[in-house]
Amino acid sequence: MLKSMTGFGNATVEANGMSVTAEVKTLNSKFLDIYCRIPRQFSDKEIELRSLLTQHLERGKVELALNLTRTQAVRPGVTINRPLVGAYVSDLKETANGLLMSVSDSDVLQLALQQPNAYLTESADPTADADDWATVLAAVQEAVRRCNDFRQQDGAVLEGKFQEYIRTISDRLADVEEQDVRRIPAVRERMRNAVLELLGNENFDQNRFEQELVYYIEKFDISEEKVRLRNHLTYFLEVLATEEANGKKLNFISQEIGREINTIGSKANDATIQRFVVQMKDELEKIKEQTMNVI
Template sequence: MLKSMTGFGNATVEAGSLSVTAEVKTLNSKFLDIYCRLPRQFSDKEIDLRALLTQQLERGKVELSLNLTRTSGLRPGVTINRPLVTAYVHDIKETANGMLMSVSDSDVLQLALQQPNAYMTESADPTADVSDWNTVLAAVQAAIRRCDEFRRQDGAVLESKFQEYIQTITDRLDDIEQQDVRRIPAVRDRMRNSVKELLDSETFDHNRFEQELVYYVEKFDISEEKVRLKNHLAYFLEVLSTEEANGKKLNFISQEIGREINTIGSKANDAAIQRFVVQMKDELEKIKEQTMNVI
């Protein structure tokens, strides 16, 4: 089954006081190109997330963004060292009283908070970190699954389009085969009429003329090209129906299809066939354009 490189998936997972929303967007790209927009506390997990995205999404321009929200139980990362600040306050007041100075309580507190070690950073909780990471991982995996499903659905639409384009080329090839039956006799008669005077000459070498005629008719012959084109079209549909179908392989086959179409157009020397060739080329360009968006 085909997968498009265009996709989108988002998911929100809540656990405890943490709510995590993950979004995954993908666009077509020749290679895998990953961009992560992460909260600072999980910046060290970017390599792990990149590995996960690489394993699941294979190819394309991938953008991952995470949004974290604490729903309850918020605690500041920095707290006041209350016992020490209380000691500072008492010391400042005693000092002011000893110097017979009047200092307001707010000024005393402000001064105490400016003293060394008045603040302390809370130690990290390893258990909380592991729980938060598991929540993030669950949200990212859910977003990736939804993005991948989006890609599958878009790929099914592309597969239907490819079948339609190939059928149109096949129909035009049938038209060419019908026209080709009339073309060769017409070419032969046109060449005979062009040299009619020579044919009536007594010195004219009829055997040599027949040899030359066969040579030029063979140059106009497109039988092999029609067979190869038919095989390429069948192979394209065969690959399209496999699990291994990918944009690069389909693009290679479309290039082979294009070579046969071009050769038929250059060798046919027939206005009707040229019109069919133009229509085939138009469908082939659609195929090439769409294969650029297939994984």
Template sequence: MLKSMTGFGNATVETGSLSVTVEVKTLNSKFLDIFCRLPRQYAEKEIELRALLTQQLERGKVELSVSINRTQQVKPGVVINRPLLMAYVNDIRESAAGLLMAIPDGDLLKMALGQPNVYQTEAVETPDDTADWAAVQQAVQEAVRRCNAFRQQDGAVLETKFNEYIQTISDCLSEIEKQDVLRIPAVRERLMTNVRELLDSETFDRNRFEQEMIYYVEKFDISEEKVRLKNHLSYFVDVMNTEEANGKKLNFIAQEIGREINTIGSKANDATIQRFVVRMKDELEKIKEQTMNLI
């Protein structure tokens, strides 16, 4: 089963005290590259989340974003000592009046807030970190699951495309096999004409003639290339339908397909076959490009 490296998944989990929203985005990358955007209180959990993403997303550029909103009223940890603040305000106002100065109320409040012990720390009820972290984990797992589902859907589309590309190459190979049957007599006739000219020559060298014949036979025969190409095409489809199918392996098989196509093109010495070779190369480039998007 093919799986694309491009994916997206999001999830929201709500509890009695908070709402957790998680987004997971994945793009093409040669290796696994993870970037996490987490609330400050969960910074130490990044290693745990990275391990989860590494196990389930395998490869690609991964962006994880976690946001948390508290749904219940939270008391501040620092409060203002109002009686002391009022005492500072009155003292500053009286001191200014004694000096025949007028201080605006806004400035008076700022001066009072800057005095010692105006702020005091209160004990506040801390949220249940265990329950909150469980909610975060649940949201991350669901977002990753949806991202993988997206990747599998995209992979299914690519699989359909690959089958079309491989079928086109196979059809071209069939046409090449038909043309090869017509090509051989023409090549044989050309060789026989050259042989008759050599036999009539006074400088005819039988050893050189045999060497030339071997050279031409090897140069024009594409039987082995056709067989290997057909096997590579079949192997590509077989690997694509396995559970361990991946972009790297399919790309390697595509390179082997390309070698056989290039050899057929260079040895055939036939205009009709060359046209089919060009078409096969075009389909193969599409395959190589798309395998770069697979895990």
């Protein structure tokens, strides 16, 4: 089944007093190009997130955005060392009184808070960090799954378009084959007149005659091109129906289809067939454009 490179998925997971919203957006790109916007506290997890995106999204320009919101009150990471600050305040007041200085309580408190060890830094809770990361990971995985679902749905639409384009080319090829039957007598008549004119020439050269005959036969015969084009069209549909179908392989086949169409156009020397060739080229360009959006 085809998968488009265009996709979008978002998911919100709430757990452990935290709400995590993850958004994954993918666009066309020749290679896998990942851009992550994640909170600083999880910056060390970026490699793990990139590995997850690479494993599941394969190809395209991928953008991941994470938004974290605390749904419950949390303790600050830094607290005031109240016993020590209280001791500082008492000592500063005694010192000021001893020096017969008048100092406001707010000034004393501000000065005490600037003293060594006035603040306590709580050590990080590894269990809480692990729980937070599990919530983030769950949100990202769900967003990636939804993005892949989007890609598969878009790929199904592309598959229908490819089948339509190939069917149109096949119909025009049938028109070419029908017109080729009418073209042959006209070509034969032109060759016969050319041969008669050549035979009437006093400087008639048998070797040159045979060379010219072979040249005209090869120049106007499109039998092999029609067979190869029909085979390429069939092969395109066969690959399209496989699980291994991918944009690069389909693009390679479309290039081969284009070569046969161009050769038919250059060798046919027929206005009606040329019109059919133009219509086939138009459908082929649509195929090439769409294969650029297939993984």
